[in-house]
Amino acid sequence: MLFNSLEFPLFFLLVWAGFFLLPGARWRQYGLLSASLFFYGYWKWEYLVLLLATSALDFVVAIQVETCTKSSARKAWLSVSLVSNLLILGYFKYALFFARDLLGFPDSEIPEFLKMLLPVGISFYTFQAMGYVLDVYRKRLPATRDFVHFLLFITYFPQLVAGPIERAPHLMEQLRLRQLPDLSENRLLSACFLLVLGFGKKLILADRLSTLVDPVFNHPDQHSLPIWMLAVFLFGFQIYCDFSGYSDIARGISRLFGVELMHNFRQPYLASGFKDFWSRWHISLSGWFRDFLYIPLGGSHTGKIRSLFNLFLVFCLSGLWHGANLTFLIWGAWHGTGLVLERLLIPKHFQSRLWSAFSLLWIWLGWFWFRLNSLDDLSAIGKGISQTPFRLAEFKLSGSVSELTLALAGIAMLWLLESKWKSLLLNWNRLGPDFRWTTLILSCFLILWFGTFKGQAFIYFQF
Amino acid sequence: MRRSNWKYLVLALLIHLFSLGIYSTLLRINSLNEQKQRALDSIGDFPKFWALGDSHVLLGWNPENMPSTFNFATTSEYYALNLQRLNDLLQKHQKPEALILPFELHSFSPLGRKLWLGHEMDDVFWAGIYNPALNPEEKSGSVFRRWWIGARFFPYAGQFYQWTQLGKSPVYPLTKQGVALSDEVYDGNPEAARKRACSHFPNGHQVDSLQLQSFLAILKLCREKKIPVLLVSFPVHPSYRAEVPSASFRFLDSLETTLPLPVLNTRHLFDSCTHCFMDPDHLNRRGANALMHKIRDEVKAGRITPKIPAATPPGFE
Numbered sequence: 068m069l070f071n072s073l074e075f076p077l078f079f080l081l082v083w084a085g086f087f088l089l090p091g092a093r094w095r096q097y098g099l100l101s102a103s104l105f106f107y108g109y110w111k112w113e114y115l116v117l118l119l120a121t122s123a124l125d126f127v128v129a130i131q132v133e134t135c136t137k138s139s140a141r142k143a144w145l146s147v148s149l150v151s152n153l154l155i156l157g158y159f160k161y162a163l164f165f166a167r168d169l170l171g172f173p174d175s176e177i178p179e180f181l182k183m184l185l186p187v188g189i190s191f192y193t194f195q196a197m198g199y200v201l202d203v204y205r206k207r208l209p210a211t212r213d214f215v216h217f218l219l220f221i222t223y224f225p226q227l228v229a230g231p232i233e234r235a236p237h238l239m240e241q242l243r244l245r246q247l248p249d250l251s252e253n254r255l256l257s258a259c260f261l262l263v264l265g266f267g268k269k270l271i272l273a274d275r276l277s278t279l280v281d282p283v284f285n286h287p288d289q290h291s292l293p294i295w296m297l298a299v300f301l302f303g304f305q306i307y308c309d310f311s312g313y314s315d316i317a318r319g320i321s322r323l324f325g326v327e328l329m330h331n332f333r334q335p336y337l338a339s340g341f342k343d344f345w346s347r348w349h350i351s352l353s354g355w356f357r358d359f360l361y362i363p364l365g366g367s368h369t370g371k372i373r374s375l376f377n378l379f380l381v382f383c384l385s386g387l388w389h390g391a392n393l394t395f396l397i398w399g400a401w402h403g404t405g406l407v408l409e410r411l412l413i414p415k416h417f418q419s420r421l422w423s424a425f426s427l428l429w430i431w432l433g434w435f436w437f438r439l440n441s442l443d444d445l446s447a448i449g450k451g452i453s454q455t456p457f458r459l460a461e462f463k464l465s466g467s468v469s470e471l472t473l474a475l476a477g478i479a480m481l482w483l484l485e486s487k488w489k490s491l492l493l494n495w496n497r498l499g500p501d502f503r504w505t506t507l508i509l510s511c512f513l514i515l516w517f518g519t520f521k522g523q524a525f526i527y528f529q530f
Numbered sequence: 531m532r533r534s535n536w537k538y539l540v541l542a543l544l545i546h547l548f549s550l551g552i553y554s555t556l557l558r559i560n561s562l563n564e565q566k567q568r569a570l571d572s573i574g575d576f577p578k579f580w581a582l583g584d585s586h587v588l589l590g591w592n593p594e595n596m597p598s599t600f601n602f603a604t605t606s607e608y609y610a611l612n613l614q615r616l617n618d619l620l621q622k623h624q625k626p627e628a629l630i631l632p633f634e635l636h637s638f639s640p641l642g643r644k645l646w647l648g649h650e651m652d653d654v655f656w657a658g659i660y661n662p663a664l665n666p667e668e669k670s671g672s673v674f675r676r677w678w679i680g681a682r683f684f685p686y687a688g689q690f691y692q693w694t695q696l697g698k699s700p701v702y703p704l705t706k707q708g709v710a711l712s713d714e715v716y717d718g719n720p721e722a723a724r725k726r727a728c729s730h731f732p733n734g735h736q737v738d739s740l741q742l743q744s745f746l747a748i749l750k751l752c753r754e755k756k757i758p759v760l761l762v763s764f765p766v767h768p769s770y771r772a773e774v775p776s777a778s779f780r781f782l783d784s785l786e787t788t789l790p791l792p793v794l795n796t797r798h799l800f801d802s803c804t805h806c807f808m809d810p811d812h813l814n815r816r817g818a819n820a821l822m823h824k825i826r827d828e829v830k831a832g833r834i835t836p837k838i839p840a841a842t843p844p845g846f847e
């Protein structure tokens with residue numbers, strides 16, 4: 068089910084109202100778990116079996132990891148979880164890529180069972196489950212004996228399909244649901260603020276930008292260089308609005324159930340460099356890779372060359388996490404290169420506007436690789452750029468001038484909001500509730516008038 | 531809910547009603563359906579010859595000098611919506627003496643479904659006449675019910691661009707018989723033709739079963755009501771045809787041979803009259819007038835006559 072579908076408001080209102088009627092924490096857990104399973108199964112119920120099976124495995128393994136006293140046995144159980152999770156992820160997400168793109172098998176020779184539909188959100192819930200087992204292994208939290216509680220942690224619907232990838236110590240305790248959520252006016256207002264912000268980003272900006280960007284990438288041989296530059300520039304905002312919009316909605320919904328999800332974005336395009344960018348962009352994923360891969364590989368405490376190599380490797384893998392395509396691997400390597408350069412050239416705690424501008428440009432150019440449909444398109448793009456004369460009229464891309472104007476005005480407004488975010492939030496919280504409610508209601512109607520309603524899925528659902 | 535919170539609900543409801551009112555009365559004033567209704571209101575008797583279809587018919591079927599004929603076509607109105615309109619007209623008026631329908635290369639493209647369900651049509655009008663029983667996919671697809679709820683209760687959603695048209699003259703000004711005649715002349719730019727064909731055939735040749743089943747349902751309805759039908763393939767510019775997947779030609783040709791109806795195929799009629807087009811696949815005023823002369827000659831000579839559809843083509847039951 069999509070947050071931006073017509074069914075979702077009805078589903079949410081029923082679940083939310085029902086949640087308050089349920090007697091006691093246990094029933095609330097059952098209620099929220101049932102709703103989460105329905106939410107996931109609504110898309111394709113068959114994949115619920117996969118979700119339940121992997122969750123059951125991680126639940127059992129975590130208990131074994133905790134109860135075993137021998138280090139070798141604990142490691143063996145941990146390996147069972149990691150290998151099985153990675154195998155499942157590998158089969159559903161990368162098997163086809165491996166057979167077709169790396170081994171070069173033609174489509175006709177690839178068996179049908181490798182062409183299965185990718186279960187939505189598989190990368191997110193698999194990483195969340197692996198994170199839990201790793202945290203138990205590191206004794207950061209005890210393994211739960213309550214399967215319902217554990218399953219709710221994995222399937223909690225606001226963040227199930229596109230994150231944030233929550234860490235067990237942060238989320239599991241909240242999901243005990245011992246108390247009914249605080250429904251004070253301020254809390255309701257803050258949740259609704261996040262919902263309005265998220266839907267605004269998604270429906271007014273991200274989906275509108277997609278109608279301008281998609282035709283360029285889907286017809287790579289038909290555009291001049293300035294159009295490609297504009298499309299990449301717009302895509303940088305599209306993906307930010309799409310993904311951070313989802314995270315805002317997820318946080319808003321979750322807050323209404325009394326559960327605080329972590330921040331996944333903190334004005335990333337205002338970052339001072341690559342490292343700063345990754346502490347602001349998809350925070351939950353970069354934190355996961357840092358804690359469970361980069362640091363175990365030695366982090367920055369190994370030799371300089373080794374630590375730079377580790378950094379590069381982690382970002383290549385992070386790129387591959389996004390999708391089974393060489394374009395994502397290049398995108399990851401692109402960022403890895405940027406970070407390596409930053410480590411080599413920029414002293415710690417040194418801030419330079421020139422470097423900020425360079426890193427922002429590098430990050431933006433990286434979106435080209437991220438959005439590229441396939442490496443095969445590169446020759447078509449080259450042909451298009453060399454053969455298509457630039458005409459000013461092309462700037463409207465495939466949309467109308469008013470669409471592009473609205474999108475650019477929205478981007479300017481978003482940039483302004485993000486640059487003044489802290490003072491804005493402070494002032495907002497000081498305003499009276501009447502004013503805040505009225506502003507939110509008016510904003511809803513602005514979204515209705517200015518949004519696009521074609522039911523486009525969030526980009527990160529495919530990962 | 532606290533009593534003080536009701537005022538916010540009332541406020542939201544008032545803004546919703548205001549938006550609905552503004553959109554339905556003010557912003558739709560120049561919509562094609564509204565214009566057609568005004569044109570129909572100005573005619574004394576209801577027309578006896580009806581032309582349904584999309585922009586090819588809207589711009590290309592000029593019923594001037596054809597008494598009691600009206601062009602009901604609107605942009606992007608594919609067979610699924612033609613069926614709804616025909617049903618609505620038949621419920622409100624006596625059956626026509628003949629029905630003109632397009633039979634085009636893109637008529638079965640998935641674009642029609644996409645535009646309809648993407649709320650890019652005149653939702654207020656279509657939700658008002660929508661009859662789910664006629665939709666061949668209604669039983670299996672909740673997407674149409676979702677579309678209807680959105681169209682019925684929030685037709686203004688996503689319609690900001692209508693504000694930019696406020697006070698401007700209509701994009702397609704109509705004659706009193708419902709045709710829109712353009713004076714633009716297409717310069718033969720192959721890039722424009724490629725883009726146009728890409729929009730009709732984004733993934734090559736595809737037949738949308740919704741449009742095919744609706745097309746057959748129209749023929750069935752006409753057979754039951756004994757309404758003679760004339761199918762017309764409108765002229766398109768050679769540059770456009772060059773971009774259309776060859777499988778689409780083959781599909782249409784094979785369907786044509788099985789149809790129990792005459793098809794007036796004028797697809798190549800203006801290959802040497804390139805100034806008859808306003809863009810790669812639409813006629814301009816000159817083209818529409820020339821086409822009507824041709825059709826009148828054909829009808830006078832008895833070479834083409836609308837016929838009541840005999841039966842559903844074999845293989846399409």
